[in-house]
Amino acid sequence: MLLAMITSIVGAIGFSCMLKLLHYFNFISWHPIGFVKKWELAIAPFTAWFLLGLSLFILFFIIYILLQYAWRVPAFFTSLVIGLAFAFLAEWIIYDLPAEKASFKKLSIPFIVITIATCRFVIETAQFHYYNRKFAYRNKLMYKNTMIK
Template sequence: MKVGLITAVVYAIVLAFCLKGLHYFHLISWNPIGFYKKWDLFEDSSKLFHWSFLTLALFIVGFFLYMTLRYTHIIPAVLTSFLIGLIVTITLEWFVLDLPLQSTSFKKLSIPFIVVVICLLRFLLETANFHQKEHTAQKGN
């Protein structure tokens, strides 16, 4: 449990910094904290609070993924992280950018964002798989 919490914290902080960097260098065409304005949440709050709340939400998602996907150690983490990351990022950008269902819409997707999410999911899943295998090996001794 402790390793899962630490891994989820690192995952959330690194992903938040990467999102900020991708937005700063215009590698994504949407604002990671733009949903606050869209949904009228915390409008009077500072940007630090917005990023902190986003990091907390990413922590919760990361911890949930760590706990649920650690039992998929039979499937290689490369394949799992690639498929989950690809599906999640394409779906997220599709809804954020409000793209039509056309083949030309794929050109508007951000490749750096997809790569960052897949790499961080790989980190999360490899850590989860390693500790699950270690835990089951210790039970056998």
């Protein structure tokens, strides 16, 4: 459980920093903490970034817990599917796009790549540690550690 929390914290901080960089260099035209204006919250920008990071932490924690049991499926495929779905859904909601073919041109490719990379980090870490715990008995020695051979 501690490993899940640490992985989720690192994923949330990294993803938040990458969102800030994407917005700073104009790779995305929306502001990552734009929900403050939309919901008319009177909070400081640092608090808004903290709320964004907290929600990302919860999302990555849930992904870690659920997908650690999918260790037979390669992390590449699961992160690709989940990352694409999350990125498309997020930008579709942010831009309020219609369900048309022309709407795909408005999606940000750097945002999609960052989302998939972060999902791969979280999912692959989860699967690796689950696999490591599940098959830990294979790594044990057949004799005592104190025995001299």
